[in-house]
Structures are given as C-alpha cells and as structure tokens.
Amino acid sequence: MESDPCRVKTRTPRAPTYELFYWPTIQGRGEPVRLALEEAAAPYVDVARLTKKEGGGMDAMLALLKGKGIAKGQLRPFAPPILRSGRFLVAQVANILQYLGPRLGLVPADEASRLVAHQLQLTVTDLFAEVHDTHHPVSTGLYYEDQKKEAKENARNFLSERMPKFLGYFESVLVANTKSKARHLLGARLSYVDLSLFQVIEGLRYAFPRALGRFEKKIPRLVELRDRVGERPNVKAYLASDRRLAFSEDGIFRRYPELDE
C-alpha cells in the first residue's frame, strides 16, 4: 500500500504496554494502581485522561464497560479501574496489583509472598470501602448533604473504632518485620502494598487531619514508611507532576470538617 503524501506525519510512539481506564478527575480507587505504575516507571497511559484525538477520553472507558472491544477469553469488567495489557484485561484494584506486582518487580515471585501481599491489599480495599461509607453511609444514590447526620455517626465510629483497628493492624505487621530489621510490609523490599499504605496515610491526613493528627503518634512505623515512600525519586516526581490529581470532595477521601470530630 502506498503512503498518502497528504497525510500529516506524526511521531507515533511505541504502543504503551499498559492502558489504565479510570475516572479522569479523581484519585479514587485508581490511585494505588497509578502509584505502582509510576514507582516502576512502567510505560502506561491513563486512557480516560487523554483526548479523543489521542485515542482516549471517557468514551473509551465507557465503551469498555459496555463490552465493546472485549476479546475472546476476556471478561467485561463490572467497574473501573481496569487495566489492559496485551491479551489481559484485568479489573478490581487488588487483582490489577497482583497482576502487575511480579511484572513490575513490586512483589516477590513466590506464591507465599504473593498471597501475603494480596491479603494485605484486600485489607486496604476494605479500609477504602469504610472510608467511602463515612460520607455515604445510607446510599450512594443520595447526596452527602442528604445523609449528613448519618455520615457523622458513621465517621464517629470509623475514627474511634475502625481506623485505629486498621492502622493498628498495619503498624503491627511493620513491628513484627522490624524485628528482623525489615522496614516494609512484606519485609526487606518495597512492594505495591507499601505504595497503597502511603496513599492511605495521605488520604486520611486529607480527610481527617484532626483525628489522624492525634492518632499518628501510635503508628510511628507507618508514618515513617509513608515518608520513605514519598521520598522515592519516581514517586516524588509523580507527586510533583500534573499526572497526580488533587484530593477533592469527589473521591474516596473527602474533607468534610464536620466529620473530623
């Protein structure tokens, strides 16, 4: 086939290995995946944040959710985030991370380590869900303003019981590891779980600065881990870039001062 001389020549970069599909304006549940891809300097595009011209946009994500472009052997996903990687189409945050983990060098390859990492990540998933419930306890179909009273009650219980239980648990895992001088949740080396815990601390600091401020002295190792992750060159560059979206009252972690005791 002869080339069209009128066609504008553009530099076509090599097709990226990973395509992430997630809501383009929030960190939300997509952020643990973005952090893993960024830390590993993996080639990826955040599809819904591209323009149509660039081959992306919200329509591309919505088409996928409707089942368009699903190949044989692939499963139409229930909800974003979704990762496309060659013949793989993977959804559910923890599932995406266990797929990426060994490929990005963010989890040891043996089955025992991978199960432990995934178990911790699913506990992060549970924590995310409970944080979301603090501002939408009655129904995701209602506005926050219409469930403010119940949100206060939910947040009160979250901050007094659940947050200490979750963070205390992760701290205890670090304490157990520190005995062997290992300073990560999985032991000696950084894993995707550490990156997610960074996001947990950042998110809770944003949403509940007063409550977490008081509680941080009880989780010194988690705070220290958060600091160390935040200083990693790739993470630091990501956080300073416009690829990192800001926290807002549309995401999982929301700052409603009345919920922060």
Next chain:
Amino acid sequence: MESDPCRVKTRTPRAPTYELFYWPTIQGRGEPVRLALEEAAAPYVDVARLTKKEGGGMDAMLALLKGKGIAKGQLRPFAPPILRSGRFLVAQVANILQYLGPRLGLVPADEASRLVAHQLQLTVTDLFAEVHDTHHPVSTGLYYEDQKKEAKENARNFLSERMPKFLGYFESVLVANTKSKARHLLGARLSYVDLSLFQVIEGLRYAFPRALGRFEKKIPRLVELRDRVGERPNVKAYLASDRRLAFSEDGIFRRYPELDE
C-alpha cells in the same frame, strides 16, 4: 519409645489438609469457602465448630487472630475467615478461594482464567458488603434496631439499583458464555465462582424473597445455574447435613421483612 499400655487407643484420623477458622454459628463470609471445600470433598475441619477436646473451638480462632501460632513467613490475619494449609495461612475469602481453586480443581490453571475467576469473586465480595450495608448502613457498632430508618433507605436503593446491577452483570457473563454452549461463569467447567453465586441467590432469596421473586425472571441463567449447583451430589449432601448452618439474623443475609419493600 515404648507405648503406654494404659493409654486409651483411639483411631487417630490422618491430620486434615485444611483447617478453616470462621465464626461457628453463621454462614457469613465463610460460606463460599465451605462450599468449595465441600464440592471438592476436600479433607477439612471447621476449627471453631470443634470442641476444645477435639482441638478446636472459638479460642483457637481468637488465638490465631491475636497472633499466636503464626509461623515465620506467615501473616497474622486481620479477620476471619482464615485457612491454614501446611505452611500457608491465608485470609480474605477471595484470596482463600484463589489459593484453593487450582488445588481443588475448581479453576483452570492458566493465569488468564485465574484472574477472571478472581475478578468475578471480588465482585461477589463487593455484593456481600453491600448486602451487609442494607441492615447496618450507619454503623456496625449500633444495633439494627437503632438504624432501621436508614436501613430501609439503604435497602430500597440496594433492591432498586444495586442488586439489579450486580445480578444483571453476572447474568450477562453467563449469556456471553452460553453462546458457546458453556453454562458456567468461567465457561465450560464449574469453578468456585459458580458455588459463590449459588450462595448469593440462596442468600438473597432468604433475605429479600419478595424483591428477588419479582426479579428472578430477569436472570434465568443465574437461577438455572443455582439449580444445577444445588443438585451436585457433594453440594446436595452438604446442604442436607448439619455442617450447613441455617441462615439467620446474625449473618450477612438477614430477613427483616420491612427491608424487603
């Protein structure tokens, strides 16, 4: 070592391969695991349901949650259910099932199939969490009676929006498979996801007989799958045994008629 002639001789069965730790009086989140072990006729004990004399009981489970008997390389679990299998200690329902799946022949061995199965199972996990929220929307720290009004609002949204969305999704997966005459969620063969969907339908029938009764005509393939799973010899024998606990108002699926529209 000489044997003690005074010692009572008992038949000591071979140590069971799998030890399941879960609340002994409810189906709850443990039931998808029990169904998988039963379908595969796997050797297992439901530790918290044993007596102390038999080496079990609630104390055994609580000790594990407190970190007693955790070996090197194992992770103290955050919450039950927990599965102990040789050197593995695995928690989180979906994580346990992805561990058991290939060992019990309840998922194909290739990575793509396992990721798809796990993705579906995590969607079941999300559905379980939303069912739990229908009766405890404001706080797990409060009685149902103290959040009845909010529960009604949550259940109304669940039954009109969320349940149709979840079940419609699983039905659509079956529809896509049926085109190639495959009648399971993963295609041709039964997997642990089918067993969990059996539990979903059973649970929703118990909790919301009126709402699900009306909706079942929209999910004929799921209902047919539920029937087929229920007729499998090992599942049938399990359901008829006293190992299958009854649904009750202590589990995930609860029958509060006022929530069923």
